[in-house]
Amino acid sequence: MSISTELSSPHNHTNCIATALNTATQLCFERGVQLTAIRQQVLELIWENHHAVKAYDLLERIKPLQSAAKPATIYRALDFLIAQGFIHRVESLNAFIGCCNLKTAHEQLLLICKQCNDVEERPANAVMQSLAQEFQNAGFTVHHQAIEIQGICATCSQLNKDEEIA
Ligand SMILES: [Zn+2]
Ligand SMILES: [Zn+2]
Structure with missing residues (x-):
């Protein structure tokens, strides 16, 4: 993690990672599924910050830990983590990105900052409920839905303002 990432982060991110990993471990135990070493390592790498991580970058960073790791290894781990x-x-x-609400099934709204690449997850159940009527009108069966919005996050907006004043 770069220093600038740490500075721009408005919270203690170590808590985020620890909470996510503990919850994931507990849920895997409850569900009787295995959080194998590779799955846990991929989850940890994704949780390293709130930036979105590409599969290719994960592979590069996993290799020193698991020299036999191949793209398929990463994709299988990602599929598992998404399914869970x-x-x-x-x-x-x-x-x-790591999910901030592991325990409950939910619809999400992803706010993507074009300046710092942070992705913030917000609950979207209300938005999706409003859309449900439109899907029904269209006779459309939804299999997967997520709304992604590109813009500038609160932290970057504040930084930009400060820079204008300075
Ligand atoms: Zn989520
Ligand atoms: Zn930002």
Whole structure:
């Protein structure tokens, strides 16, 4: 993690990682599925910060830990983590982020900052409920839905303001 990432982060991110990993470990135990070493390592790498991570970058960073790791290894681990609801795919970036709400099934709204690449997850159940009527009108059966919005995050907006004043 770069220093600038740490500075721009408004919270103690060590807590985020620890909470996510503990919850994931507990949920795997409850569900009787295995959080294998590679799955855990991929989850940890994704949780390293709130930026979306690409599969290719994960492979590069996993290799020193698991020299036999191949793209398929990473994709299988990612599929598992998505299926368990531990991470989300950011479609518009073709990348992945850690989920902030591991315990409950939910719809998410992803706010993608074009300046710092942070992706913030917000609950989207209300938004999706509003859309449900439109899907029904269209006779459309939804298999997967996520709304991704590109813009500038609160931290970067504040930084930009400060720079204007200085
Ligand atoms: Zn989520
Ligand atoms: Zn930002």
